[in-house]
Amino acid sequence: MTAPLIERTVFIVSDSTGITAETFSHSVLSQFEQINFQQIRIPFIDSAEKALEAANRINRCAQEQGQPPLVFSTLVEPEISLPIRESNCTFLDLFGTFVQHIEIALGMKSSHTVGRSHMGGKSKQYNSRIEAINFSLAHDDGQFIHGLKQADVILVGVSRCGKTPTSLYLAMQYAIKAANFPLIPEDFDRGSLPATLAPFRQKLFGLSIQAARLAEVRHERRPNSEYASIKQCRHEIAAAERLMRMENIPWLSTTTRSIEEISTKVLEEVGLNRRTY
Amino acid sequence: MTAPLIERTVFIVSDSTGITAETFSHSVLSQFEQINFQQIRIPFIDSAEKALEAANRINRCAQEQGQPPLVFSTLVEPEISLPIRESNCTFLDLFGTFVQHIEIALGMKSSHTVGRSHMGGKSKQYNSRIEAINFSLAHDDGQFIHGLKQADVILVGVSRCGKTPTSLYLAMQYAIKAANFPLIPEDFDRGSLPATLAPFRQKLFGLSIQAARLAEVRHERRPNSEYASIKQCRHEIAAAERLMRMENIPWLSTTTRSIEEISTKVLEEVGLNRRTY
Numbered sequence: 211m212t213a214p215l216i217e218r219t220v221f222i223v224s225d226s227t228g229i230t231a232e233t234f235s236h237s238v239l240s241q242f243e244q245i246n247f248q249q250i251r252i253p254f255i256d257s258a259e260k261a262l263e264a265a266n267r268i269n270r271c272a273q274e275q276g277q278p279p280l281v282f283s284t285l286v287e288p289e290i291s292l293p294i295r296e297s298n299c300t301f302l303d304l305f306g307t308f309v310q311h312i313e314i315a316l317g318m319k320s321s322h323t324v325g326r327s328h329m330g331g332k333s334k335q336y337n338s339r340i341e342a343i344n345f346s347l348a349h350d351d352g353q354f355i356h357g358l359k360q361a362d363v364i365l366v367g368v369s370r371c372g373k374t375p376t377s378l379y380l381a382m383q384y385a386i387k388a389a390n391f392p393l394i395p396e397d398f399d400r401g402s403l404p405a406t407l408a409p410f411r412q413k414l415f416g417l418s419i420q421a422a423r424l425a426e427v428r429h430e431r432r433p434n435s436e437y438a439s440i441k442q443c444r445h446e447i448a449a450a451e452r453l454m455r456m457e458n459i460p461w462l463s464t465t466t467r468s469i470e471e472i473s474t475k476v477l478e479e480v481g482l483n484r485r486t487y
Numbered sequence: 488m489t490a491p492l493i494e495r496t497v498f499i500v501s502d503s504t505g506i507t508a509e510t511f512s513h514s515v516l517s518q519f520e521q522i523n524f525q526q527i528r529i530p531f532i533d534s535a536e537k538a539l540e541a542a543n544r545i546n547r548c549a550q551e552q553g554q555p556p557l558v559f560s561t562l563v564e565p566e567i568s569l570p571i572r573e574s575n576c577t578f579l580d581l582f583g584t585f586v587q588h589i590e591i592a593l594g595m596k597s598s599h600t601v602g603r604s605h606m607g608g609k610s611k612q613y614n615s616r617i618e619a620i621n622f623s624l625a626h627d628d629g630q631f632i633h634g635l636k637q638a639d640v641i642l643v644g645v646s647r648c649g650k651t652p653t654s655l656y657l658a659m660q661y662a663i664k665a666a667n668f669p670l671i672p673e674d675f676d677r678g679s680l681p682a683t684l685a686p687f688r689q690k691l692f693g694l695s696i697q698a699a700r701l702a703e704v705r706h707e708r709r710p711n712s713e714y715a716s717i718k719q720c721r722h723e724i725a726a727a728e729r730l731m732r733m734e735n736i737p738w739l740s741t742t743t744r745s746i747e748e749i750s751t752k753v754l755e756e757v758g759l760n761r762r763t764y
Contacts, residue, residue, distance in 0.1 A: 218593065219764075227751040229660070230514045237507045237561065238582050238589065241597035250764060253751050271764040280592060284514065300592035302585050305515050312515065315557060315577035316495065320518035336745060343652045350624075375620045378655055382746075383506070468613060469659075474504040474530050487496070487527060487548040 216245045219271050219279040221252060223264055223294055225286070228253040231304055235282040247280075258289055265293040272298035286322045335385065342381035342388070349389035350374055355406050358389055363480050364410055365390040366403075366454075367417035368446045369437075370427045372464035372472065376417065379469045380476065388476075398449035403457055415476050416454040416461025421447050423465050493522045496548050496556040498529060500541055500571055502563070505530040508581055512559040535566055542570040549575035563599045612662065619658035619665070626666030627651055632683050635666055640757050641687055642667040643680075643731075644694035645723045646714075647704045649741035649749065653694065656746045657753065665753075675726035680734055692753050693731040693738025698724050700742050 222228045222235060228251045239247050250271075252264045272278045281299040285291035286306070295301050309320050348354050349361065351374065358364060363380070365373045365388060373390035380388040397404055407414060419427075421444040428438035436442055454461045460479045464472055499505045499512060505528045516524050527548075529541045549555045558576040562568035563583070572578050586597050625631050626638065628651065635641060640657070642650045642665060650667035657665040674681055684691060696704075698721040705715035713719055731738045737756045741749055 227747045229747050229751070230510050233507050234511050234581070238585055241563065241582070241586060241599060242589070242593060242595065243598055244595065245593065251751075251754075253755070267764040274764075278592075280589065286518065300588065302588060304511070304585075305518070307584055308515055308579050308581075309518060311577065311579060312519070312557065315555075316519060316522065318519065318521065321520055322518060340652055340746075343655065347624075347627075347651070374624065375617055375659075378620065379659060382652075382656060382659060468504075469617075470504045470506050474506070474528075478530070487544045487551075 218245050218247050218277075219275060220247050220249045221264075221268055221271075221279055221281045221299070222249060223252045223255055223281060223283045223285060225256045225284070225290065226253065228284070231282045231284045234304060235280075255285060255290065255294075258293070261285070261290045261293045265297040268294065268297040268299050338385040339382060342385045343378065345387040346377040346381040346389065349387075350377065352391040352404075352406075358406070358410055358413075360387055361389040361410070361413055362387045363389075363415055363476060364407065364413045365417055365476070366393055366407070366414055366459065367461075368393055368419070368424070368443075368450050370424060370431065371417045371419040372469070373417055375469045376464075376472050376476070379473050383473065384477065386477075393446075393450045393453065395446065395449075398446065398453065401453070403453065411457070411459075413480070414457075414459045415480055416450070416459045417472065418447060418451055418454075418461055418463050420463065420465040495522050495524050495554075496552060497524050497526045498541075498545055498548075498556055498558045498576070499526060500529045500532055500558060500560045500562060502533045502561070502567065503530065505561070508559045508561045511581060512557075532562060532567060532571075535570070538562070538567045538570045542574040545571065545574040545576050615662040616659060619662045620655065622664040623654040623658040623666065626664075627654065629668040629681075629683075635683070635687055635690075637664055638666040638687070638690055639664045640666075640692055640753060641684065641690045642694055642753070643670055643684070643691055643736065644738075645670055645696070645701070645720075645727050647701060647708065648694045648696040649746070650694055652746045653741075653749050653753070656750050660750065661754065663754075670723075670727045670730065672723065675723065675730065678730070680730065688734070688736075690757070691734075691736045692757055693727070693736045694749070695724060695728055695731075695738055695740050697740065697742040 220235060222231045224231050232251055255261050255264050268279060268281060278299045280302065281294060282302050282304055283291060283294055284304050285294065313319055349357055363386060365377055367373055369392050377388035377390045380386040391404065391407060421440055424443040424447065425438055425440045432438055462475055497512060499508045501508050509528055532538050532541050545556060545558060555576045557579065558571060559579050559581055560568060560571060561581050562571065590596055626634055640663060642654055644650055646669050654665035654667045657663040668681065668684060698717055701720040701724065702715055702717045705720065709715050739752055
């Protein structure tokens with residue numbers, strides 16, 4: 211693939227953090243691979259004054275570049291979005307576009323209050339995310355075994371196969387208490403799960419990885435060690451996969467998957483994603 | 488506020504994880520507070536066969552509930568989205584709705600290839616996120632000071648004011664190497680920053696918190712301790728804020744802000760969010 215030649219500027223305008231709009235715009239714009247998008251996030255636009263200032267920035271950009279930028283907006287209050295909508299841009303109204311359809315489908319009006327001060331008092335759901343992050347940190351790498359019965363899921367696998375980032379992502383995104391526990395050479399010699407984990411078999415989910423990739427990751431941490439050798443990696447992975455098959459632990463390979471993809475699979479497999487239909 | 492009385496089912500259908508669509512739908516649907524939405528995510532719909540199965544689930548739901556569910560879709564390939572689009576639902580085509588406008592604005596066709604196998608080889612950007620997570624973990628709570636010069640930002644503040652979850656969020660979402668360092672009573676007695684931090688003043692960002700909230704959080708960790716007493720919390724917070732003002736460190740209160748909001752403010756303040764216009 212050759213480098214993209216065309217540059218375009220994209221503004222993300224939100225009355226809150228703009229993270230939803232930014233994630234969304236990344237996904238949509240990834241369908242235009244020839245273009246190198248420069249994203250500018252303008253968060254916390256919660257007054258007509260700030261909206262005017264944002265509109266000025268957009269107009270300045272349009273003038274300098276000689277073409278109107280794309281603007282992804284999640285503003286919902288009409289008097290705030292108006293100056294942006296009227297600026298020199300291609301205006302993409304992320305929420306407004308759908309809210310009308312949804313109002314018709316549900317037979318009711320929306321409250322037009324996205325984002326703004328929704329953290330005024332921290333919600334129960336928010337607190338449970340923070341609690342899950344603390345839990346996952348405390349139960350990283352098998353370091354604190356007494357809370358395992360509170361875990362929603364316990365990830366197992368060889369050292370450096372991706373357990374820690376996945377645990378943290380599950381906690382942060384889904385408020386899931388995800389512990390993780392390493393499978394180590396002495397487990398393989400013994401040929402059974404660590405005794406600590408036996409009572410929690412239903413919560414276990416395994417991660418594996420290709421040997422070449424594992425060796426690469428381990429080399430970064432401990433260059434030229436026995437631990438990072440391809441021979442050792444192959445041996446540990448084969449033994450871990452054998453153990454997981456024997457113990458009927460669902461598992462997947464992390465080699466070509468992102469933490470988002472791994473987490474989604476974990477949710478499906480351990481039944482944390484309710485399947486009513 | 489009384490409990491919502493109306494229940495509606497929402498399907499999130501994606502050829503990848505569905506996380507973008509889920510986040511987006513949460514935001515849009517939060518404008519309909521009277522309704523209790525039950526969200527069902529159907530990820531990895533990457534074949535006509537899986538799409539048909541998903542359409543069947545949607546139809547089953549519509550029939551049992553006597554009303555069509557909402558469906559948020561990020562499917563881009565027409566032959567995959569067709570069965571869903573034709574099922575008994577209110578179909579909300581998240582990407583398709585905007586792609587046409589964007590094609591016109593950019594004067595080119597999209598490649599219609601969102602999501603699918605974009606992690607085939609792990610991208611440089613992805614690897615830097617994982618690296619940032621590892622960095623933030625290694626540099627949590629001032630535990631490893633030698634890598635601080637690699638940090639993009641160093642969060643400072645009293646114990647339990649929100650530094651750790653914010654550091655991890657910055658790393659996970661933005662590949663930002665965020666270290667964090669506690670301000671402790673002996674720093675306040677001395678009346679200056681820890682010497683370790685002196686060379687990195689430009690990277691410091693402070694977090695503070697209301698005393699009552701801090702006491703609550705600390706009580707959860709160490710009930711009825713001196714550490715958790717309102718008196719101690721008040722003293723530490725006042726001293727920390729004095730120190731940050733004296734040292735010209737930008738700071739904010741975490742009390743009513745989510746980690747997303749705090750992270751967004753940090754990005755703005757430390758100039759990690761490029762402001763070209």
